[in-house]
Amino acid sequence: MRNLILACVALAACIEYAAAVNCTVLADGNYELGCRSFAKCTGGQVSIVDCPNDMVYNNKTGVCDDAANVAAPCGNLIDCSNSPDGRYADKDQNCKTWYTCQDNKFLGHNFCPEGTVFDEGLATCNWEDAVAPPCGTLTGGK
Numbered sequence: 001m002r003n004l005i006l007a008c009v010a011l012a013a014c015i016e017y018a019a020a021v022n023c024t025v026l027a028d029g030n031y032e033l034g035c036r037s038f039a040k041c042t043g044g045q046v047s048i049v050d051c052p053n054d055m056v057y058n059n060k061t062g063v064c065d066d067a068a069n070v071a072a073p074c075g076n077l078i079d080c081s082n083s084p085d086g087r088y089a090d091k092d093q094n095c096k097t098w099y100t101c102q103d104n105k106f107l108g109h110n111f112c113p114e115g116t117v118f119d120e121g122l123a124t125c126n127w128e129d130a131v132a133p134p135c136g137t138l139t140g141g142k
């Protein structure tokens with residue numbers, strides 16, 4: 001949750017993720033918010049649950065799980081040992097997710113809001129048509 005909001009800060013028109021899970025209209029169950037957290041709906045009430053440090057959310061089973069059991073991007077723990085500090089697009093996910101390396105440690109993946117992709121130049125999510133390929137569809141000079 002915290003991370004999704006962070007991803008939104010620099011993007012004026014970003015979608016409000018917090019409102020995306022409306023438990024009054026959803027069946028009881030767990031709904032993915034990010035790789036490390038989910039919204040739990042119980043009788044119309046929402047609670048936000050963070051996975052334990054060494055686990056990620058498994059969107060298939062609806063519980064926190066070992067990364068080895070989870071598909072990319074969440075299950076794909078990146079080796080940051082040779083990467084400078086920064087935020088990187090997940091090119092294997094068409095840049096709809098991104099990850100952070102800091103002090104040569106992998107800090108996890110984050111999701112871009114619907115309709116946006118990660119813009120490595122701005123280090124935030126941005127509209128697809130405002131980002132150069134391979135992540136976005138921006139063509140021509142600006």
Ligand SMILES: *[C@@H]1O[C@H](CO)[C@@H](O)[C@H](O)[C@H]1NC(C)=O
Pocket residue numbers: 019022024025
């Ligand atoms: C959730 O959905 C209900 C029914 O459509 C609506 O009345 C309510 O305002 C919604 N709540 C939020 C937080 O969007």
Ligand SMILES: *[C@@H]1O[C@H](CO)[C@@H](O)[C@H](O)[C@H]1NC(C)=O
Pocket residue numbers: 032059
């Ligand atoms: C998680 O599962 C839901 C429901 O099956 C699906 O709509 C959503 O795209 C999935 N999210 C990811 C990141 O795979």
